[in-house]
Amino acid sequence: xxxxxxxxxxxxxxxxxxxxxxxxxxxxxxxxxxxxxxxxxxxxxxxxxxxxxxxxxxxxxxxxxxxxxxxxxxxxxxxxxxxxxxxxxxxxxxxxxxxxxxxxxxxxxxxxxxxxxxxxxxxxxxxxxxxxxxxxxxxxxxxxxxxxxxxxxxxxxxxxxxxxxxxxxxxxxxxxxxxxxxxxxxxxxxxxxxxxxxxxxxxxxxxxxxxxxxxxxxxxxxxxxxxxxxxxxxxxxxxxxxxxxxxxxxxxxxxxxxxxxxxxxxxxxxxxxxxxxxxxxxxxxxxxxxxxxxxxxxxxxxxxxxxxxxxxxxxxxxxxxxxxxxxxxxxxxxxxxxxxxxxxxxxxxxxxxxxxxxxxxxxxxxxxxxxxxxxxxxxxxxxxxxxxxxxxxxxxxxxxxxxxxxxxxxxxxxxxxxxxxxxxxxxxxxxxxxxxxxxxxxxxxxxxxxxxxxxxxxxxxxxxxxxxxxxx
Numbered sequence: 001x002x003x004x005x006x007x008x009x010x011x012x013x014x015x016x017x018x019x020x021x022x023x024x025x026x027x028x029x030x031x032x033x034x035x036x037x038x039x040x041x042x043x044x045x046x047x048x049x050x051x052x053x054x055x056x057x058x059x060x061x062x063x064x065x066x067x068x069x070x071x072x073x074x075x076x077x078x079x080x081x082x083x084x085x086x087x088x089x090x091x092x093x094x095x096x097x098x099x100x101x102x103x104x105x106x107x108x109x110x111x112x113x114x115x116x117x118x119x120x121x122x123x124x125x126x127x128x129x130x131x132x133x134x135x136x137x138x139x140x141x142x143x144x145x146x147x148x149x150x151x152x153x154x155x156x157x158x159x160x161x162x163x164x165x166x167x168x169x170x171x172x173x174x175x176x177x178x179x180x181x182x183x184x185x186x187x188x189x190x191x192x193x194x195x196x197x198x199x200x201x202x203x204x205x206x207x208x209x210x211x212x213x214x215x216x217x218x219x220x221x222x223x224x225x226x227x228x229x230x231x232x233x234x235x236x237x238x239x240x241x242x243x244x245x246x247x248x249x250x251x252x253x254x255x256x257x258x259x260x261x262x263x264x265x266x267x268x269x270x271x272x273x274x275x276x277x278x279x280x281x282x283x284x285x286x287x288x289x290x291x292x293x294x295x296x297x298x299x300x301x302x303x304x305x306x307x308x309x310x311x312x313x314x315x316x317x318x319x320x321x322x323x324x325x326x327x328x329x330x331x332x333x334x335x336x337x338x339x340x341x342x343x344x345x346x347x348x349x350x351x352x353x354x355x356x357x358x359x360x361x362x363x364x365x366x367x368x369x370x371x372x373x374x375x376x377x378x379x380x381x382x383x384x385x386x387x388x389x390x391x392x393x394x395x396x397x398x399x400x401x402x403x404x405x406x407x408x409x410x411x412x413x414x415x416x417x418x419x420x421x422x423x424x425x426x427x428x429x430x431x432x433x434x435x436x437x438x439x440x441x442x443x444x445x446x447x448x449x450x451x452x453x454x455x456x457x458x459x460x461x462x463x464x465x466x467x468x469x470x471x472x
Contacts, residue, residue, distance in 0.1 A: 213251030
C-alpha cells in the first residue's frame with residue numbers, strides 16, 4: 001500500500017483503510033504482516049484513535065501472536081506498539097489487551113534471556129506501564145511474573161535518558177496504587193531507584209523520588225529498614241529536600257518524614273548525620289503550607305528520640321523559628337498541631353537541664369507562648385497537647401529541684417513564670433472545650449492547678465466554673 005496520511009482521511013476512508021490493514025495482518029506473508037501491523041500502529045497513534053473500531057474486528061489475538069520469539073523483531077516491535085497504544089485508552093481497552101494474553105509475552109520479551117533489541121524492550125516497558133498504570137490487579141499480575149527484576153536488568157544495560165525515563169515511569173506504576181503492592185515483590189526495585197535518584201536528569205529524578213514516596217508511605221517497618229539499609233539513598237533524599245522542583249522536593253520530604261517516624265534512634269542518628277536540621281529550619285519558612293507542615297512533622301519525629309537529638313536541635317537553633325511560627329498568628333491548625341507535637345516530644349524526652357535552658361531562654365518566651373496559644377487556637381487537640389506539654393515542664397522543674405539541691409530556692413522554678421492570671425486562663429479553656437473533650441482537659445488542668453497552684457477547679461453540670469482554695 002502507498003503511504004497514507006491518516007489525519008486527512010474521512011470516517012469511511014479510515015474504515016476502509018483499517019480493513020485493508022487487517023487483511024494484511026492476517027496474511028501468511030511476513031512482509032505483509034509487518035506492513036499491516038505498522039499501518040494499524042499509525043492509526044492507533046493519532047489523537048483520539050479509533051480503538052473500538054479496530055478492537056471490534058477481533059485483531060488483538062493476532063497481534064499478541066506477533067510477540068512470539070519466532071516472529072521478526074520488527075513485527076514484534078510494531079505489534080507491541082499497537083498493544084501499548086490500545087492499553088493507554090480506556091479501562092475496557094486495557095482489559096481486552098490483558099484478557100487476550102498480552103502481559104506474559106511482553107514481560108518475557110523484557111527478560112534478560114530475551115534476544116529483543118533495546119528499542120523493542122523499551123516498547124515493552126511502555127506497554128507494561130500502560131497496562132499496569134490504572135489497575136492494581138494487572139499490576140500485581142505483572143509483579144508476579146517477575147517484571148521488576150527484568151526492569152532492573154534492562155536499566156543496568158542502557159544509559160539512554162529517554163529509556164530510563166520510560167523505565168522510571170513504569171516502575172512508578174508498579175510500586176503504587178490502592179491497595180499497595182506486596183512489598184516483597186517491589187523491594188528489588190530499590191537498587192534501581194537508588195541509581196535513578198542520583199541521575200542528572202531531573203525528569204528521571206521526579207518519577208524515582210515519587211515512587212520512593214509511595215513505597216515509604218504505604219509500607220511499614222520493613223520498608224523503612226530496606227531504605228535505611230542504603231545510606232546513600234537516605235542521604236540523597238535529604239539532599240533533594242532542598243530541590244526547587246516541587247515534584248522532587250515534596251516526595252523527598254515525605255520519605256524522610258516516614259523513615260524518621262521509626263522508633264529506632266539509629267535511623268534518626270543517620271538522618272541527622274546528613275545535615276537535615278538546617279534544611280528543615282529553612283523549610284519552616286517555605287511559602288507552601290504543606291511543606292512547612294511536613295518540616296515541622298520531621299522535627300517532631302527527631303525530638304521524640306533522645307536528649308542527644310534535642311541537644312543537636314538546641315545547638316542548631318531550631319526552636320526559635322518554631323516558636324516564631326507558634327506565636328506569629330500566620331499558621332493554620334495543621335501546622336500548629338505539628339508544632340505542638342514538637343514541643344510535647346521535646347519536653348517528654350529532654351533532660352531537666354535542657355528543659356531549663358529552653359524555658360529560661362529569653363528569646364523563646366516558652367511558657368507564655370504555650371499558654372497564649374491555648375486560647376488563640378480554641379482547638380481541643382491542640383489544647384490537650386499543650387496542656388500535657390505544660391505539665392511536663394512543671395514536672396521537669398520538680399526534677400531539677402531534686403537534682404540541684406544548691407539552688408537558691410527549693411521550689412519549682414517555672415511556677416512563677418506562669419503569670420497571675422493562670423487560673424483565669426484555665427477557666428477559659430474549660431469553658432471553650434466541647435463536651436466530648438472537657439473531661440480529659442479538666443483532669444489535666446485540675447492536676448496542674450491542684451499540685452502547683454493550690455486550687456481545685458470544679459466544673460459543675462451547668463458548666464459553671466468554681467475555684468476552691470486548698471491553702472492560703
